[in-house]
Amino acid sequence: MDYKNGHFLLGGAINPLKLVEKYGSPLYVYEADIIERQYNRLKAAFQVEKLKISYACKALTNISVLKFIKQLGSTVDCVSIQEVQIAIRAGFEPVNILYTPSGVNFSEIEEAVGLGVRINLDNIPAIERFGETYPHIPICVRINPHIMAGGNLKTSVGHIDSKFGISYTQMPLVQGVLESTGMKLEGLHMHTGSDILNPEAFLAGADVLLNLAKEFPDLDYIDFGSGFKVPYKPNDLETNIEELGEKLSAKFNTFCAEYGRPLTMVFEPGKFLVSEAGSFLVTVNVVKHGATTVFAGVDSGLNHLIRPMFYDSYHRISNISNPEGKKQTYNVVGYICETDTFASNREIPEIAIGDVLCLHNAGAYCYSMSSNYNSRLRPAEVLIYQGKDYLIRERETIEDLLKHQIDVF
Numbered sequence: 001m002d003y004k005n006g007h008f009l010l011g012g013a014i015n016p017l018k019l020v021e022k023y024g025s026p027l028y029v030y031e032a033d034i035i036e037r038q039y040n041r042l043k044a045a046f047q048v049e050k051l052k053i054s055y056a057c058k059a060l061t062n063i064s065v066l067k068f069i070k071q072l073g074s075t076v077d078c079v080s081i082q083e084v085q086i087a088i089r090a091g092f093e094p095v096n097i098l099y100t101p102s103g104v105n106f107s108e109i110e111e112a113v114g115l116g117v118r119i120n121l122d123n124i125p126a127i128e129r130f131g132e133t134y135p136h137i138p139i140c141v142r143i144n145p146h147i148m149a150g151g152n153l154k155t156s157v158g159h160i161d162s163k164f165g166i167s168y169t170q171m172p173l174v175q176g177v178l179e180s181t182g183m184k185l186e187g188l189h190m191h192t193g194s195d196i197l198n199p200e201a202f203l204a205g206a207d208v209l210l211n212l213a214k215e216f217p218d219l220d221y222i223d224f225g226s227g228f229k230v231p232y233k234p235n236d237l238e239t240n241i242e243e244l245g246e247k248l249s250a251k252f253n254t255f256c257a258e259y260g261r262p263l264t265m266v267f268e269p270g271k272f273l274v275s276e277a278g279s280f281l282v283t284v285n286v287v288k289h290g291a292t293t294v295f296a297g298v299d300s301g302l303n304h305l306i307r308p309m310f311y312d313s314y315h316r317i318s319n320i321s322n323p324e325g326k327k328q329t330y331n332v333v334g335y336i337c338e339t340d341t342f343a344s345n346r347e348i349p350e351i352a353i354g355d356v357l358c359l360h361n362a363g364a365y366c367y368s369m370s371s372n373y374n375s376r377l378r379p380a381e382v383l384i385y386q387g388k389d390y391l392i393r394e395r396e397t398i399e400d401l402l403k404h405q406i407d408v409f
Ligand code: LLP
Pocket: 056, 059, 077, 100, 155, 191, 193, 194, 195, 225, 226, 227, 228, 268, 269, 270, 271, 272, 307, 311, 364, 365
C-alpha cells in the first residue's frame, strides 16, 4: 500500500533508495506535502471566527521545517528559550510565539520577555514574581484540568499529580495576584498528553477551561493544547479531528456568545503535523540467526530514534529494498551497547545485508530526541518540497563531537 513503482515518498514519485545513495545512511526524510495536508485538515475541522494553529516545534525543530510551517500560516509553541531563539531565526514574529516553560529559572522567563514573546506560566511563585516585575505585560496561564489522557504515563501531563499546570482549583490564587498587581490574563491554556484518541478528553478539558474563562474578562485566546493521536499502522485508530472540531467549535461558539466577544481558539499540534511526514531510512548491517530469534541489525539505534525503547511505541517498518519479498519474522535492532529494539517479532519482507529499511512516522520526536550516545553521529535530514529533495541538516562529523571538548592534558 505504500509502494507505487517500488517507491513511496510523494506517493511513488521519489525513490527513497536514491536518497540514501545521494545523502548516505541513516537518513531522515520529511515530506512537506504531508505537513501541509495535516495543517489544512486541522484548520478545516474547526468552525470558529478566530483559529490559530501553533506548531509545537519540540516535535521537529529544523529551521527549514519551521519556515515551511510558518508560511502555511502557523504560529509556534516553544518550551525552552532555545526553541524561542530558533523560532525567531526562522522568522516568526515574537507575538506569534508562545513560550510555555516548565520549571525554569526566572532568568529564562526574563530572557523570553526581552525577546518580546508571549508568556505562558504554570506555577504561582513565577506568576507572583512576574506580576511584581512586569505588571504591564499580560500573561497566559497553563491550567491542570485533572484529566488523565494520552498514550502512556510518561506523556500524560494533565492529571492531578502531574508537575504541569496550575490546578484549576487554585485559580482564585491567580485571581488574587492579578488583582494585587494589575497584571492582565490574556490566555488560558491546557495540554493533557500525547496520543489522545478520545475526543471526550479534549471536550472535558475544554469544559474546565471555558468554565474558568468566565471569571477573567481580559482574555484574547484559549489554547486547548494538543495530543491528537495519529495512525502508526495500517488501519490504526486516530483522533477523529472532524468530530472533535464539530463538538468543540459548538461549545466554543456558545461560550464566546456568552462572553460577549469572539476569542481565538488555539491548538498546538506537534505529532499531528509532522509525525506521518517523516521516514527514517536505515541500512541493514547484520542478519543474525539466534537460537530463537532472527535479528536484523541496522546502522542506527536508540541514539537516533528512541521512541520504541522509551515509550514502547510502534513504528511500522518496511523493507524498501525488497518490498515484494516473502515475509519473515524479525527483531529489528540497533547497534548501541544496550538492548535497543526497534521492533520485536515483526513480519517484514525477507531482509538481506545491505537492504534499506524504512521506519515510518519518524517526523515527530525522533530526530528531536536523538543523542550522541556511544559517540555516534547524528544523521542528515532531507526535506522533500515541491517534488525536490533538499538537504536541511548535514550529517554530523567527528569534529562536531569534539567541538566543545577541552583537552587539558
Ligand atoms: N503543547 C505542549 C505544551 C506540549 O508539551 C506538547 C508535547 C505539545 C503541545 C504537542 O503535543 P503533540 O501534538 O505532539 O502530541 N515525546 C513524546 C511526546 C511528548 C510530547 C510532549 N509535549 C512522544 O514521542 O510520543
